Amino acid sequence: MESNSREIPAKGLLPTLVVSPADVIDLRRELGGLDEFMRQAALRRSGQALALPKVGHLLGELATVNNLNLLKQTDRKDLIQFLSDLKGSAPVVHMSFAADPSSAFMSKIINWFRNNVHPQVLVQIGLQPSIGAGCMLRTRNKSFDFSLRKRFLDNRQLLLDKLAEDRSK
Amino acid sequence: MVGNSITIWWIIPILACLLISAGAFIWLAVRLGGGHSAKNAKNKKNGSFEDAAEKDVEHIFNDDFREELRNRGRLHFEKIIGENAMFLQQDLRLTTSQLNEYMKAEITKKLQEEFTKYEESITDAKQLAIDSIQKTNMAVEEQRQTLSKQLQHETDEQKSRLLKEFENNMADIINHYVLAAIGDQIDLSDQLEYILSDLEENKKAIIEDMQSGV
Numbered sequence: 001m002e003s004n005s006r007e008i009p010a011k012g013l014l015p016t017l018v019v020s021p022a023d024v025i026d027l028r029r030e031l032g033g034l035d036e037f038m039r040q041a042a043l044r045r046s047g048q049a050l051a052l053p054k055v056g057h058l059l060g061e062l063a064t065v066n067n068l069n070l071l072k073q074t075d076r077k078d079l080i081q082f083l084s085d086l087k088g089s090a091p092v093v094h095m096s097f098a099a100d101p102s103s104a105f106m107s108k109i110i111n112w113f114r115n116n117v118h119p120q121v122l123v124q125i126g127l128q129p130s131i132g133a134g135c136m137l138r139t140r141n142k143s144f145d146f147s148l149r150k151r152f153l154d155n156r157q158l159l160l161d162k163l164a165e166d167r168s169k
Numbered sequence: 170m171v172g173n174s175i176t177i178w179w180i181i182p183i184l185a186c187l188l189i190s191a192g193a194f195i196w197l198a199v200r201l202g203g204g205h206s207a208k209n210a211k212n213k214k215n216g217s218f219e220d221a222a223e224k225d226v227e228h229i230f231n232d233d234f235r236e237e238l239r240n241r242g243r244l245h246f247e248k249i250i251g252e253n254a255m256f257l258q259q260d261l262r263l264t265t266s267q268l269n270e271y272m273k274a275e276i277t278k279k280l281q282e283e284f285t286k287y288e289e290s291i292t293d294a295k296q297l298a299i300d301s302i303q304k305t306n307m308a309v310e311e312q313r314q315t316l317s318k319q320l321q322h323e324t325d326e327q328k329s330r331l332l333k334e335f336e337n338n339m340a341d342i343i344n345h346y347v348l349a350a351i352g353d354q355i356d357l358s359d360q361l362e363y364i365l366s367d368l369e370e371n372k373k374a375i376i377e378d379m380q381s382g383v
Contacts, residue, residue, distance in 0.1 A: 091379050104358075109361075132347055133347075140379070142374060159343070
């Protein structure tokens with residue numbers, strides 16, 4: 001988990017599609033671009049054609065869940081601030097899986113974290129094919145092994161007993 | 170030595186027979202010669218009568234008669250000599266055959282003794298070789314048993330080491346086996362409940378770590 005002394009923003013909801021710090025950075029950049037475009041559009045002469053930039057699905061979802069209108073400068077400013085704060089202070093956990101997880105799978109994991117741990121948890125996803133099944137979770141100070149390998153290690157004695165039983169037959 | 174003494178005892182009677190035969194012959198010849206001269210002397214002493222008798226005797230025992238006697242004596246002597254020679258020849262043949270028998274027996278005995286010694290030597294050598302082979306076999310057997318024990322010990326050690334290593338790394342081995350066997354069939358979606366239950370079990374620790382970090 002990334003350390004930061006800044007406070008986590010109390011307000012602001014994160015949609016489940018926003019998973020990782022990279023998503024937050026992308027959103028921040030996209031919103032920055034939109035804000036810049038809107039600022040320049042405000043300076044344009046009347047009668048000139050205005051080509052609005054396309055808003056990404058994530059950014060739209062973020063604005064929706066937070067009841068913000070991206071056309072309003074104050075809302076954009078709040079959202080930019082929120083994303084900036086989030087980037088610096090949101091709790092981040094690292095999860096490694098044997099294969100690349102689907103978005104549906106990750107949304108369930110994210111939901112669990114945000115419902116049970118913190119509403120603004122971000123997850124960094126890693127690949128570790130050697131774990132086979134399960135996952136590895138790393139928080140700021142701790143590491144949790146939920147892999148199949150760990151399960152085998154925990155039940156090693158059971159397997160040894162079974163082997164000894166088969167050997168004695 | 171015994172053989173030589175037996176031969177001498179056989180030769181002595183033969184020589185004695187020869188000497189007796191020669192003595193008898195000489196005695197006969199002396200008697201014949203001695204008797205004739207004694208008669209002549211007696212005739213001389215007894216005078217003419219005796220001379221006449223002597224003439225008659227001389228007439229009877231003339232040279233022809235004497236020659237006849239000599240011939241007879243010669244023949245008799247030759248006969249005796251021939252008989253003795255025959256006896257001697259027989260004795261010599263007997264002696265020779267006995268000597269041959271004796272020599273044959275002695276040689277056979279000597280050869281037998283030598284063969285016995287030779288057989289004993291061969292038996293001793295054979296026994297020595299057998300003893301040596303047995304000792305070698307025993308040494309080889311001991312060596313084999315020692316090697317066998319060492320090999321068994323090494324095998325047991327290797328076995329226990331492998332077993333221990335297997336037990337120590339069993340989780341990795343089984344994990345690797347499961348991955349190799351059904352790794353491509355394990356779907357993350359199927360593991361969701363399992364992962365969520367693990368997260369739920371460690372929820373407290375995760376929250377504490379998050380809060381301490383914040």
